[in-house]
Each structure stands twice: as C-alpha cells, then as structure tokens.
Amino acid sequence: xxxxxxxxxxxxxxxxxxxxxxxxxxxxxxxxxxxxxxxxxxxxxxxxxxxxxxxxxxxxxxxxxxxxxxxxxxxxxxxxxxxxxxxxxxxxxxxxxxxxxxxxxxxxxxxxxxxxxxxxxxxxxxxxxxxxxxxxxxxxxxxxxxxxxxxxxxxxxxxxxxxxxxxxxxxxxxxxxxxxxxxxxxxxxxxxxxxxxxxxxxxxxxxxxxxxxxxxxxxxxxxxxxxxxxxxxxxxxxxxxxxxxxxxxxxxxxxxxxxxxxxxxxxxxxxxxxxxxxxxxxxxxxxxxxxxxxxxxxxxxxxxxxxxxxxxxxxxxxxxxxxxxxxxxxxxxxxx
Amino acid sequence: xxxxxxxxxxxxxxxxxxxxxxxxxxxxxxxxxxxxxxxxxxxxxxxxxxxxxxxxxxxxxxxxxxxxxxxxxxxxxxxxxxxxxxxxxxxxxxxxxxxxxxxxxxxxxxxxxxxxxxxxxxxxxxxxxxxxxxxxxxxxxxxxxxxxxxxxxxxxxxxxxxxxxxxxxxxxxxxxxxxxxxxxxxxxxxxxxxxxxxxxxxxxxxxxxxxxxxxxxxxxxxxxxxxxxxxxxxxxxxxxxxxxxxxxxxxxxxxxxxxxxxxxxxxxxxxxx
Amino acid sequence: xxxxxxxxxxxxxxxxxxxxxxxxxxxxxxxxxxxxxxxxxxxxxxxxxxxxxxxxxxxxxxxxxxxxxxxxxxxxxxxxxxxxxxxxxxxxxxxxxxxxxxxxxxxxxxxxxxxxxxxxxxxxxxxxxxxxxxxxxxxxxxxxxxxxxxxxxxxxxxxxxxxxxxxxxxxxxxxxxxxxxxxxxxxxxxxxxxxxxxxxxxxxxxxxxxxxxxxxxxxxxxxxxxxxxxxxxxxxxxxxxxxxxxxxxxxxxxxxxxxxxxxxxxxxxxxxxxxxxxxxxxxxxxxxxxxxxxxxxxxxxxxxxxxxxxxxxxxxxxxxxxxxxx
Numbered sequence: 003x004x005x006x007x008x009x010x011x012x013x014x015x016x017x018x019x020x021x022x023x024x025x026x027x028x029x030x031x032x033x034x035x036x037x038x039x040x041x042x043x044x045x046x047x048x049x050x051x052x053x054x055x056x057x058x059x060x061x062x063x064x065x066x067x068x069x070x071x072x073x074x075x076x077x078x079x080x081x082x083x084x085x086x087x088x089x090x091x092x093x094x095x096x097x098x099x100x101x102x103x104x105x106x107x108x109x110x111x112x113x114x115x116x117x118x119x120x121x122x123x124x125x126x127x128x129x130x131x132x133x134x135x136x137x138x139x140x141x142x143x144x145x146x147x148x149x150x151x152x153x154x155x156x157x158x159x160x161x162x163x164x165x166x167x168x169x170x171x172x173x174x175x176x177x178x179x180x181x182x183x184x185x186x187x188x189x190x191x192x193x194x195x196x197x198x199x200x201x202x203x204x205x206x207x208x209x210x211x212x213x214x215x216x217x218x219x220x221x222x223x224x225x226x227x228x229x230x231x232x233x234x235x236x237x238x239x240x241x242x243x244x245x246x247x248x249x250x251x252x253x254x255x256x257x258x259x260x261x262x263x264x265x266x267x268x269x270x271x272x273x274x275x276x277x278x279x280x281x282x283x284x285x286x287x288x289x290x291x292x293x294x295x296x297x298x299x300x301x302x303x304x305x306x307x308x309x310x311x312x313x314x315x316x317x318x319x320x321x322x323x324x325x326x327x328x329x330x331x332x333x334x335x336x337x338x
Numbered sequence: 339x340x341x342x343x344x345x346x347x348x349x350x351x352x353x354x355x356x357x358x359x360x361x362x363x364x365x366x367x368x369x370x371x372x373x374x375x376x377x378x379x380x381x382x383x384x385x386x387x388x389x390x391x392x393x394x395x396x397x398x399x400x401x402x403x404x405x406x407x408x409x410x411x412x413x414x415x416x417x418x419x420x421x422x423x424x425x426x427x428x429x430x431x432x433x434x435x436x437x438x439x440x441x442x443x444x445x446x447x448x449x450x451x452x453x454x455x456x457x458x459x460x461x462x463x464x465x466x467x468x469x470x471x472x473x474x475x476x477x478x479x480x481x482x483x484x485x486x487x488x489x490x491x492x493x494x495x496x497x498x499x500x501x502x503x504x505x506x507x508x509x510x511x512x513x514x515x516x517x518x519x520x521x522x523x524x525x526x527x528x529x530x531x532x533x534x535x536x537x538x539x540x541x542x543x544x545x546x547x548x549x550x551x552x553x554x555x556x557x558x559x560x561x562x563x564x565x566x567x568x569x570x571x572x573x574x575x576x577x578x579x580x581x582x583x584x585x586x587x588x589x590x591x592x593x594x595x596x597x598x599x600x601x602x603x604x605x606x607x608x609x610x611x
Numbered sequence: 612x613x614x615x616x617x618x619x620x621x622x623x624x625x626x627x628x629x630x631x632x633x634x635x636x637x638x639x640x641x642x643x644x645x646x647x648x649x650x651x652x653x654x655x656x657x658x659x660x661x662x663x664x665x666x667x668x669x670x671x672x673x674x675x676x677x678x679x680x681x682x683x684x685x686x687x688x689x690x691x692x693x694x695x696x697x698x699x700x701x702x703x704x705x706x707x708x709x710x711x712x713x714x715x716x717x718x719x720x721x722x723x724x725x726x727x728x729x730x731x732x733x734x735x736x737x738x739x740x741x742x743x744x745x746x747x748x749x750x751x752x753x754x755x756x757x758x759x760x761x762x763x764x765x766x767x768x769x770x771x772x773x774x775x776x777x778x779x780x781x782x783x784x785x786x787x788x789x790x791x792x793x794x795x796x797x798x799x800x801x802x803x804x805x806x807x808x809x810x811x812x813x814x815x816x817x818x819x820x821x822x823x824x825x826x827x828x829x830x831x832x833x834x835x836x837x838x839x840x841x842x843x844x845x846x847x848x849x850x851x852x853x854x855x856x857x858x859x860x861x862x863x864x865x866x867x868x869x870x871x872x873x874x875x876x877x878x879x880x881x882x883x884x885x886x887x888x889x890x891x892x893x894x895x896x897x898x899x900x901x902x903x904x905x906x907x908x909x910x911x912x913x914x915x916x917x918x919x920x921x922x923x924x925x926x927x928x929x930x931x932x933x934x935x936x937x
Contacts, residue, residue, distance in 0.1 A: 010451075036730050037722075038734040058734065058736050061758050062734065065754075065757075066733065067730070121749050121750060179827065179853070184726075196748070218447055220448065221447070221448050224431070224449070225442060227430070228425075228426060231389075231391055232420065232488070234411070235415060235418070236442045236495065237411050237412035237413075237442055238411065238442075281430075282431055283431075283435070285448055313707065313728060
C-alpha cells in the first residue's frame with residue numbers, strides 16, 4: 003500500500019542506474035559520431051585504449067569530442083535540475099531555469115563581450131556571468147518590496163526583466179553588421195563547440211557541489227510543495243532553504259549559460275517528462291533530472307553536430323525543435 | 339503542571355494594522371481548547387503565532403514550559419502540528435505519500451522513512467478512515483477527503499499539541515462530527531492537546547473543554563462553554579440576535595440564530611431560558 | 612586601424628615551445644630553387660618533417676614544414692590565391708563557399724569561414740592551415756596549434772597588404788617567383804588605373820551600396836573605400852563608421868553622382884535596382900542613369916581579383932576615360 007523505505011531506495015537505485023546507463027551510452031555515441039566518419043572498429047579501439055591508433059583519431063575523439071560531450075552532459079544536467087528546483091520553489095509548472103531574468107542578463111553580457119572582441123573563454127563567459135548576476139540582483143531588489151518568498155513577485159519581476167532584456171538584445175543585434183553578428187546569433191542559440199577540458203573542469207567544480215546540494219534538499223522540496231505554512235509547521239527552515247536553493251540554482255544556471263549560450267526547453271521539458279514517468283518525489287527526480295537531462299543534451303548536441311551537411315547547427319535549435327512538440331504532447335497527455 | 343501553551347501579552351501587527359492586542363491565556367495539557375470569534379478577530383493569526391509561523395512583535399509564547407523562540411524548527415514540529423485553513427489543491431502526491439510526509443520532523447536528511455514510520459502511517463490512516471484513499475492522488479479528491487488527508491498528516495507528526503484552523507469549514511455534516519470525534523479520541527486516548535479555531539459555535543460548545551472568545555484582537559472571554567457562551571457576551575461580540583438555551587444533548591449551551599422575522603413572532607427580544 | 616583585432620598578436624603558448632625544436636637555417640633564394648624537392652607523401656603529425664621557422668602574416672614566429680603538401684585554406688580568398696599560384700594540388704581542404712575558381716568546389720570542405728569544423732580539419736591530417744586574422748575565430752587557431760597543426764595567419768587590409776599576402780603565401784608554398792609575377796601584374800594594372808585617373812580632375816560622388824535592404828554603405832577604412840579613392844571617386848560615406856546603415860532620405864541628401872550596388876544574389880538585376888530608385892530622380896545618379904551592379908565576390912574578397920574590381924570601378928566612375936577604347 004504505502005511505499006516503504008526500502009521500496010523508495012530501490013526505486014532510487016534502479017532509476018539512477020538506468021539513467022546512468024543511458025548517459026554512458028549517450029556519451030559513447032557522442033564520442034563515436036561527429037562531422038567526420040571514422041570506422042566503428044577504430045573508434046572502439048581508441049575508446050578502449052587499445053592499439054594506439056592513429057593520432058588523428060585520438061585527437062578527434064579525446065581533444066575535440068570528449069570535452070564537448072562532457073560539457074553537454076553538464077549543461078543538460080544543470081538546466082534540467084535547475085528547472086526542477088525552480089518548479090518546486092515557485093510552485094509553478096511553467097517555471098524554468100531562465101525565469102528570474104538570468105537568460106536576459108547573460109545574453110546581454112555575452113553579446114557585449116562578443117562585440118568587444120573578447121575570446122569565448124574567459125572573456126565572453128565572464129561577461130555573460132556578470133550580466134546574469136546583475137539581472138538576478140535586479141529581480142531580487144524589485145521583488146523584495148513584498149516578501150521575497152512570495153513566489154509571484156519573483157516570477158513577475160523575472161518575466162519583466164527578461165522582456166526588457168529582449169529589447170536591449172534586439173537593439174544590440176541591429177547595431178552589429180559584420181562577422182560578429184554570426185557569432186552573436188550562434189551564441190544566443192546555444193553553442194557548445196570550442197571547449198576544452200580545462201573549461202569543463204571549472205564548470206563541473208561549480209555544478210557538482212550544487213547537484214549534491216539539490217539531492218540533500220530533495221525531501222525538503224517535497225515538503226515545499228505543501229505551501230509555506232504547512233512546510234514550516236513540519237520543521238522546514240523555510241527562509242533558509244528557499245534562499246539557499248534560489249541562490250545556488252541561479253548561480254549554477256548562470257554559470258552554465260555563460261559557457262554555452264541560451265539553450266532552451268531543456269529545463270522546462272525534462273522535469274515534466276520525468277515527473278510524468280517517475281512520479282513527483284524529488285528524491286527520485288533530482289538524480290533522474292541530472293542523469294537524464296545530461297543524456298538528453300548529449301544526444302541533442304550529437305544531432306546538432308551531425309544532422310546537416312551544411313555544418314553544425316546550434317544545439318539550442320535541436321532542443322527547441324524536439325522540446326516544443328514534446329511539451330505539447332505532454333500537455334495533452336496530462337489533460338486526460 | 340506546565341501548561342501546553344502559555345501566551346503572555348502577545349501583540350501582533352501586520353504593517354500598521356494591529357491584529358492581536360495583548361492576548362494572554364493558557365491552554366492546559368490534554369485540553370480541548372477552541373477559539374471562536376467573528377471574522378477578522380485575529381483567530382488565524384493567533385493560531386499561526388502559536389505555531390511559530392507569525393512572530394508577534396511583543397509578548398512571549400511558551401510551549402510546554404519553554405519559550406517558543408528557544409525551539410528549533412524541527413524540534414518545534416515534534417511538539418506542535420498545524421492543520422492550516424487552506425491546503426494546496428495541486429499537490430501531486432498520493433494520500434499515502436502525503437500522510438507519510440507528516441513524519442518529516444522525526445526523519446533525517448533525505449527523509450528516508452523506516453518501518454515504524456510506515457506502521458504509524460497505516461495506523462493513522464485507519465484511525466482517520468482514509469485507508470481506502472491511500473493510493474489516490476490528492477488533486478483528485480474532494481475538498482473534504484483532502485482535508486482528512488492533511489489532518490492525518492498532522493496526526494502523524496506524533497506531536498503533543500495539534501493546532502487546527504477552521505478544519506470543519508469545508509466538510510459535510512457527517513465528516514464534521516467525525517473530525518471532532520477524532521480530535522476528542524486523540525485527546526482522550528493519547529493525551530493530545532487540541533487547539534482549534536472554529537466558526538461553528540455549537541460544535542465548539544459540544545466538544546470544547548474551554549473556549550476563548552476573540553473580538554478585534556482582544557480576548558472577550560475565556561472559560562468553560564457555559565461561562566463564555568452567554569447571550570450578553572455573544573450579542574456584544576457577534577452583533578446579532580441570538581437565542582441561548584441549554585442543549586437537550588448535555589450540559590452545554592445551544593446557540594440559535596434569530597433572524598428578524600422571528601422576533602416579531604415570539605414577541606420579545608433575547609431571552610435566556 | 613580597421614576593425615577590432617580578433618587574433619592575439621602575442622605568441623600562443625604552443626608557439627613559444629616550438630623554439631625548443633631544432634631550427635634549420637633557411638635562405639629565401641634556396642626556397643625559390645628547391646621546388647623540385649617534394650617529400651613523398653608520408654607526413655606525420657609528430658614533427659619528423661623538415662621544418663623551418665618563419666614569421667607569419669601577423670608577426671608570429673611559427674614553425675612550418677619546408678614543403679607543405681597538405682594545406683587547408685580557411686577562407687575562400689585563400690583558396691583563390693592558392694589556385695592563382697598554381698598550387699592547388701597541395702590543397703586538401705577548403706573553406707565552404709570557396710566558389711572561385713570552379714574547380715575548387717571539388718575539394719573537401721571544412722566548414723565556413725566563421726565556423727571552421729575542427730573535426731573535419733583534423734581528419735584531413737593537414738601539415739599547415741592558412742587563416743585570415745579578421746574573420747577566422749581565434750579559438751580555432753588555438754585549438755589547431757595545440758594539436759601541433761601550424762596555422763599561418765595573414766592580415767589583408769587593403770590592396771598593399773593583399774599583395775604582401777600573395778607573396779607570403781607564395782613563399783610558404785615555395786613558389787615565390789610565381790607570387791612575384793602575380794604581384795607585379797597587379798602593380799602594373801594598379802599603376803595604369805592611377806595614371807588614367809590623373810587624366811581627369813573630376814572626382815564624382817559615389818554611393819556604394821553593399822546591401823539593398825537595408826541600405827548599407829561602406830565607410831572609411833574598408834577595402835571598398837580604398838578602391839573608390841583609387842578609382843578616382845569620392846566615397847560619400849567616408850565620414851561614417853565601417854558599414855553604416857542609411858535611410859533613403861539620407862542618400863538623397865548625399866546626392867551621389869554614381870550609384871553602385873554590389874550584391875551576392877545572382878537574381879537581383881539592374882532593372883530591379885533601377886526600379887528601386889526610380890522615384891528618386893532628385894539624385895543625380897538616378898537622373899543620369901548612372902547606376903551599376905557589380906559582383907560582390909571580387910569586391911569583398913581580399914584576392915588579386917580586387918584589381919579587377921578596381922578596373923571595373925574606374926569604368927563605372929569615369930566612363931569618359933574609356934570612350935575611345937573597346
């Protein structure tokens with residue numbers, strides 16, 4: 003009748019194992035496929051580290067594709083988990099990781115960085131991060147007139163800030179004429195090319211503690227859904243936990259967006275999809291979103307790299323093309 | 339003997355508006371204590387203050403002999419449970435999962451429940467009569483069923499003190515009685531202290547050991563139902579014509595509303611029979 | 612001077628470490644006469660190759676193979692120049708949209724000018740990549756160099772530096788003579804144009820449009836601005852930023868004597884352009900019918916064909932100088 007504790011642990015383990023496996027499969031696929039076609043045997047040999055194959059293949063797999071698939075996994079995990087946390091914090095199914103003005107600020111910062119001619123890392127990344135922190139603070143200030151825990155105030159401020167930022171972004175784009183315009187547009191749509199292991203290392207140092215934090219607070223997130231008063235009456239340090247989750251998630255999402263631009267629909271769709279399949283318990287959903295979101299992003303990035311003969315598409319295009327219809331399907335399913 | 343709850347001159351204001359004015363009273367352990375009064379009298383704010391959700395600007399509240407501010411949130415939750423007025427409708431969990439969450443103050447970080455927790459939940463669900471609803475989702479239940487699930491969750495907290503804010507407001511007549519019986523059983527069999535806000539004066543009269551009558555943030559009267567529910571006091575507080583007599587069911591008052599059209603028929607005003 | 616720098620002028624970390632390698636002495640004339648020596652096509656990425664240290668087009672000291680045989684051109688203009696030097700057999704990969712000459716389109720493509728595909732480049736096992744400073748992303752060069760693929764960067768900013776670039780690439784590919792011939796030819800034609808232009812004192816006002824909608828012109832410091840000056844015209848937008856966007860009213864105020872439109876779209880015809888401007892006969896260029904379309908490829912690309920562009924411009928701006936020639 004009731005889900006016993008062992009059953010919960012069992013479910014958590016099974017779900018995590020299955021999604022971890024899918025992540026590994028996605029990673030292997032991401033390493034094996036790309037804009038050039040290598041023989042399958044050669045790839046397996048290289049991956050297994052056997053018979054040092056030609057250095058060119060080594061270079062392609064380990065120096066080009068490996069950092070990239072790792073980055074994709076981190077990005078997918080961060081955006082999915084971020085979306086899940088915001089949906090719990092704000093008790094709103096439309097919440098997604100960019101909702102507090104983070105995307106607007108990051109975009110403006112990133113675009114200014116590109117216009118000024120900075121290189122992708124660290125120049126543009128730092129500018130984007132600074133931009134998103136600015137808009138986040140702006141949102142907090144605007145909504146602090148009312149209680150910061152009143153979710154609607156936060157949401158509305160975020161929406162307004164994002165709208166304003168869109169206008170600024172349009173303005174900046176219209177001012178740019180040359181090759182930087184291409185760069186800007188690609189960045190805006192999500193661009194995970196041009197990365198290396200050092201950058202991936204830095205991002206994982208920021209994200210992994212965040213993931214652990216989310217997991218530790220997953221039961222609290224369950225309780226949060228009961229509403230402010232009931233949650234408090236059951237022993238939840240509401241203010242502390244809400245602020246911690248808010249700041250940590252915003253920080254993580256900002257860092258993520260600063261690396262790869264605006265990749266949308268992951269933070270909205272993946273939590274809903276997993277919730278439909280696995281149920282609403284965050285103790286299962288948090289690891290599921292991290293692993294499943296990572297696998298999803300690796301696959302989307304793979305498609306972005308290999309689908310078109312004309313060259314790579316921005317990853318954000320793929321996530322939108324898949325995510326939007328998927329979300330509509332989910333919506334119809336849940337209405338029944 | 340230490341009181342379950344002891345409030346000493348608590349005053350609470352929302353912004354500029356005073357809600358509670360120097361409210362002092364004590365609730366004994368194992369007592370069924372009901373707070374009544376017209377809308378806007380501050381009943382909900384009072385309950386929330388006792389639950390530690392609102393913080394009065396002045397005064398002090400002691401829970402089981404210790405000041406409220408000395409309790410950590412979780413420690414407080416082990417002593418005091420709250421059933422608020424409104425429960426979330428779009429709550430995605432099942433009844434069983436919801437009731438299980440009531441064990442949260444006794445659980446560790448991830449909220450991993452043990453066998454004994456599950457047993458308690460089963461018992462409580464049987465006690466509150468919602469066993470057959472166990473696997474249904476909260477959002478698919480009727481208002482009354484949902485209420486019972488959240489009450490069961492509060493009971494699972496195994497706290498000595500249970501606070502309820504107008505719990506019968508959305509219930510059918512039958513369930514209203516069942517809920518009150520449930521609270522009484524908890525009091526009698528488990529020594530729980532029940533502090534309830536109610537708008538139903540008669541129901542309060544039937545179950546309460548003592549009543550607190552609030553108006554505009556001040557205590558108008560505290561004591562046994564027969565002491566508090568006099569027609570002078572009630573008329574002053576509620577501002578309408580009432581007929582107060584002895585209930586045929588026992589040694590407590592019965593309050594009947596007297597709409598205007600009946601005054602003419604009886605030919606006289608209030609009467610205490 | 613022109614646009615903002617994209618490449619670092621300082622040494623990349625990998626280049627700094629190249630100094631540890633054995634430096635073989637080179638003499639410029641030796642290169643010119645040693646074309647016959649071609650290594651058999653075994654080229655490994657691990658530096659067994661005979662290499663020499665050169666200064667590339669933006670002043671970096673890099674190590675390049677003595678005789679590059681697997682060259683990747685990262686811009687369409689580079690492809691053109693390699694073909695012009697007759698060294699297309701050395702090319703293993705070219706930038707997308709390298710459409711001149713026609714034969715180039717048979718070669719494998721490695722992504723666009725702005726987004727080169729690193730994977731494709733590496734898969735071709737090149738021994739050198741030639742890149743353009745303003746346009747190819749710096750990160751790509753950094754990544755290639757970290758994989759021990761040398762990147763030779765050039766920086767064509769005007770006709771002078773285009774000629775320098777041709778010489779530099781010629782030296783790189785051991786065809787310095789050929790390069791010199793091309794450059795000499797270019798100089799001759801440029802001088803001829805200069806001489807033609809001195810024959811007239813007129814300097815008609817020119818409005819050069821690189822985009823039809825919106826109307827975008829060229830300002831000071833661009834290739835085209837230089838060409839207009841050399842062709843004996845006055846660029847009416849010289850006072851603006853590099854690529855200013857103007858409204859029709861502003862063009863009317865500028866009152867150009869000659870209107871030139873360069874377009875990448877093959878389907879835009881002279882009649883369409885004339886129709887666009889038809890209602891604005893206050894503009895002398897429209898009134899006198901002095902509207903011309905030119906091929907944007909020869910105007911936008913930093914290649915020897917810019918001299919063709921120059922000659923075309925002179926004919927459009929000073930038709931009176933050519934009344935007697937066929």
